[in-house]
Amino acid sequence: MPAHVPSALPLADALQGSEPLARLAERLKDSKRRFECIQAVLPPPLAGLAKPGPVDAHGWTLLALTPAVAAKLRQLVPMLEAQLTQAGHSALPIRIKVQPGG
Numbered sequence: 001m002p003a004h005v006p007s008a009l010p011l012a013d014a015l016q017g018s019e020p021l022a023r024l025a026e027r028l029k030d031s032k033r034r035f036e037c038i039q040a041v042l043p044p045p046l047a048g049l050a051k052p053g054p055v056d057a058h059g060w061t062l063l064a065l066t067p068a069v070a071a072k073l074r075q076l077v078p079m080l081e082a083q084l085t086q087a088g089h090s091a092l093p094i095r096i097k098v099q100p101g102g
Contacts, residue, residue, distance in 0.1 A: 027054065027055050027056065030055050031052040031053065031054065031055045031060060032052055033089070034052065034055065034060055034084055034089055035050075035051070035052035035062075037083060037084055037087045037089065038062075038080045038083055038084065040083070041076075041079060041080065041083050042076070042080075046069065046072060046073070046076075049064065049065045049066065049069045050062055050063065050064055050065070050069060050073060051063040051065075051099065053095075053097065053099075055092065058092075058093070059092045059093040059094065059095050060092050060093075060094055060095065061094075061095045061096075061097055062080075062094055062095070062096050062097075063097055063098075063099040064096060064097070064098050064099065065098075065099055066098065067098050069098075070096050070097070070098050073096045074096050077094050077096070080094055081093075081094055
């Protein structure tokens with residue numbers, strides 16, 4: 001007789017049932033909201049070449065697909081931080097990193 005395999009726990013239930021996973025999910029949502037906020041002020045060609053990265057107590061990471069995109073994003077950091085502050089996001093420094101394999 002085959003062993004009973006318990007049914008899989010839905011992801012939403014797992015996230016709610018685990019404090020560390022719930023914090024991770026909240027940080028992911030925060031990063032996505034921040035990215036949506038700055039997309040309005042990014043030049044159109046640049047918006048498609050950047051992605052939201054991790055957010056933590058020390059800052060928010062914006063991932064660039066190429067070093068050239070990272071250089072341009074670094075020039076825009078003051079404007080991006082102002083946009084986030086104006087939209088009510090907590091003041092966190094923006095880190096720009098080139099996405100590995102990007």
